[in-house]
Amino acid sequence: MNEPTGTEAEVCKDIAKRQALGLKKYGVAVADNPLTHKQWLQHAYEEALDLAIYLKRAMSEPATATGVKPGCGTCDGSGAVDSGGADPQGHWLEVRCPECEAWEDEHAWEDSE
Numbered sequence: 001m002n003e004p005t006g007t008e009a010e011v012c013k014d015i016a017k018r019q020a021l022g023l024k025k026y027g028v029a030v031a032d033n034p035l036t037h038k039q040w041l042q043h044a045y046e047e048a049l050d051l052a053i054y055l056k057r058a059m060s061e062p063a064t065a066t067g068v069k070p071g072c073g074t075c076d077g078s079g080a081v082d083s084g085g086a087d088p089q090g091h092w093l094e095v096r097c098p099e100c101e102a103w104e105d106e107h108a109w110e111d112s113e
Contacts, residue, residue, distance in 0.1 A: 069103035 004012050023029060035043070068079040075081050075097035083093040 068097075069100045072097060072100050072103070074099040 003009070019029065026033070068075075068077055071077070072079075079097050079100050080094035081097050083095045086092050
């Protein structure tokens with residue numbers, strides 16, 4: 001089996017960090033935790049509720065993606081444009097919006113303050 005790469009590798013790193021945090025905080029790995037099935041379901045349900053709250057909060061404010069020119073007419077605020085090509089699986093590829101990229105370069109100093 002191949003080692004994960006890209007986003008999948010980042011998720012694996014995040015899982016390892018969460019495991020280390022959990023071991024430090026609770027002193028036991030999830031696999032060794034003696035909670036009942038119902039208790040595990042309750043924990044999962046509470047985590048799902050938290051996720052819904054975080055998503056709703058993020059959805060309630062206007063999208064302000066980093067490096068996207070406000071009111072960009074080239075990409076309509078997404079920060080990406082169609083590359084005109086597809087990957088080997090047939091997924092359309094997007095590239096960085098050149099107008100947003102130029103705007104970000106001009107305003108990079110604002111983020112460093």
